[in-house]
Structures are given as C-alpha cells and as structure tokens.
Amino acid sequence: MRIVFLGPPGAGKGTQAALLSERFSTPSIATGDILRRHVAQGTPLGLQVGPIMDRGELVSDGLTIELISDRLAEPDARLGFILDGYPRTVNQAIALEELLAEIDAKLDRVIKFAVRTAQIVERLAGRRVCPACKTVYHFVTHPPIVEGVCDNDGAALLLREDDREEAIVRRLEVYGADTRPLYEFYLSRGLLIEIDAIGTTSEVTARLDAALEQ
Numbered sequence: 597m598r599i600v601f602l603g604p605p606g607a608g609k610g611t612q613a614a615l616l617s618e619r620f621s622t623p624s625i626a627t628g629d630i631l632r633r634h635v636a637q638g639t640p641l642g643l644q645v646g647p648i649m650d651r652g653e654l655v656s657d658g659l660t661i662e663l664i665s666d667r668l669a670e671p672d673a674r675l676g677f678i679l680d681g682y683p684r685t686v687n688q689a690i691a692l693e694e695l696l697a698e699i700d701a702k703l704d705r706v707i708k709f710a711v712r713t714a715q716i717v718e719r720l721a722g723r724r725v726c727p728a729c730k731t732v733y734h735f736v737t738h739p740p741i742v743e744g745v746c747d748n749d750g751a752a753l754l755l756r757e758d759d760r761e762e763a764i765v766r767r768l769e770v771y772g773a774d775t776r777p778l779y780e781f782y783l784s785r786g787l788l789i790e791i792d793a794i795g796t797t798s799e800v801t802a803r804l805d806a807a808l809e810q
C-alpha cells in the first residue's frame with residue numbers, strides 16, 4: 597500500500613507509522629527524520645536546513661521533493677510506503693503524483709489524524725527522542741523504563757529544538773497556512789480518510805486499521 601499520513605505536528609503520525617511499518621513490512625519514510633540525519637551529520641544540506649527547522653519553518657519544496665524522489669527510488673519503497681511529514685504543501689503533493697505516475701502508480705489512502713491544539717501542545721512538549729535509534733517517547737504517555745534513557749540502547753533522550761514553545765506556535769501557524777490546503781486536495785481525489793487521533797495509541801491504531809480496510 598502507498599499511504600500518506602497527514603496531520604499537525606504532534607498528532608501521533610510517527611508513532612503510528614512505526615507500528616504500521618512493522619505490521620505491513622513497509623518502510624515508513626519521514627522527511628523530518630531524513631533532514632534531522634543531515635543536521636546531525638553536519639552535511640552541507642544539514643547546515644542549510646538546521647536553523648530553518650529549529651524555527652519551525654518549512655524547508656523549500658525543491659529540496660524536499662529531491663529528497664523524496666531519491667528515497668522513493670530505493671528498492672524497499674517500490675511496492676509501498678508510509679509517508680509521514682511529506683507532502684506538506686500542494687506543490688509537494690503534485691510532485692508526488694508526478695513521481696508515482698512515472699512508475700504507473702497511485703496513492704491508495706491519505707489518512708488525516710485529527711487532534712485538538714491542546715493535545716498537540718501536550719504531546720509535543722512531552723516528546724523525547726532517542727538520538728541514536730530515533731525511538732519516540734513521551735514522558736507521561738510513553739515513558740522509558742528508566743527516566744531520560746532509551747530502552748533500546750541506553751542513550752540519553754533529547755527534547756527536539758522545535759518542540760520548544762516558540763517553535764511549536766510557529767509550526768502550527770505554518771501547518772494551518774501551507775499544509776491544511778492538502779485536505780481539500782486529497783478530498784477532491786477521493787483519497788482522504790479522517791481518523792480521531794485522540795485516545796491511547798492502541799485506540800488510534802484500531803481506528804487506523806479500520807480506515808485502511810475501508
């Protein structure tokens with residue numbers, strides 16, 4: 597299946613993408629993760645995008661389209677994928693359609709994760725990530741066994757720079773202006789299914805499964 601997860605930052609897309617990726621044996625592809633890897637490695641691209649990401653702004657369409665085009669060309673993504681965090685603009689969505697058309701393929705589903713702003717702020721402010729294996733925790737809802745330490749590899753968990761309050765506010769503004777128009781875009785193509793993303797992770801997983809079976 598070729599699936600896109602849409603929804604504001606903190607809606608739980610990455611959490612569900614990791615679970616679904618395992619169940620479906622399909623790669624979960626997050627442009628945010630690809631970009632953060634560049635930042636961590638200090639590549640020229642990373643140096644360019646790091647400050648933009650920290651402020652909660654979007655990286656340019658040209659750059660992200662190139663990244664996703666390269667990633668979707670890799671063998672593991674040929675037959676299916678879960679896209680998390682791409683597309684974020686109508687231009688990116690059009691570019692994705694064009695990329696898929698080249699291999700005579702189409703998206704199967706676009707899942708919109710619906711949450712309220714209060715939940716978003718709570719989830720983002722409590723999010724902690726492992727810098728080594730990228731596992732996502734929340735210090736209240738998904739705490740590690742030992743506080744502040746990754747269960748998998750013992751690395752010290754980090755607060756993302758863009759999960760600080762100022763950047764959260766900016767990311768929500770950017771989401772409303774640039775990404776929300778994608779609801780209309782995918783609705784008009786008959787691909788959009790909205791799920792309630794409030795509730796426990798397993799409740800959301802059950803709703804996601806039902807949406808994918810539709």
Ligand code: ADP
Binds near residue numbers: 604609720733737738
């Ligand atoms: P996104 O990828 O949409 O930005 P994440 O999957 O990283 O969101 O989730 C944001 C935060 O909320 C993380 O700290 C995660 O552990 C937590 N979280 C995800 N899903 C739920 C849920 N259903 N209930 C409570 N907390 C959740």
Ligand code: AMP
Binds near residue numbers: 631652657
């Ligand atoms: P995420 O991990 O999805 O929350 O993304 C973190 C940050 O990476 C975003 O705030 C943007 O700065 C950048 N980013 C990730 N994906 C995209 C995209 N598709 N288009 C533009 N910027 C992106």
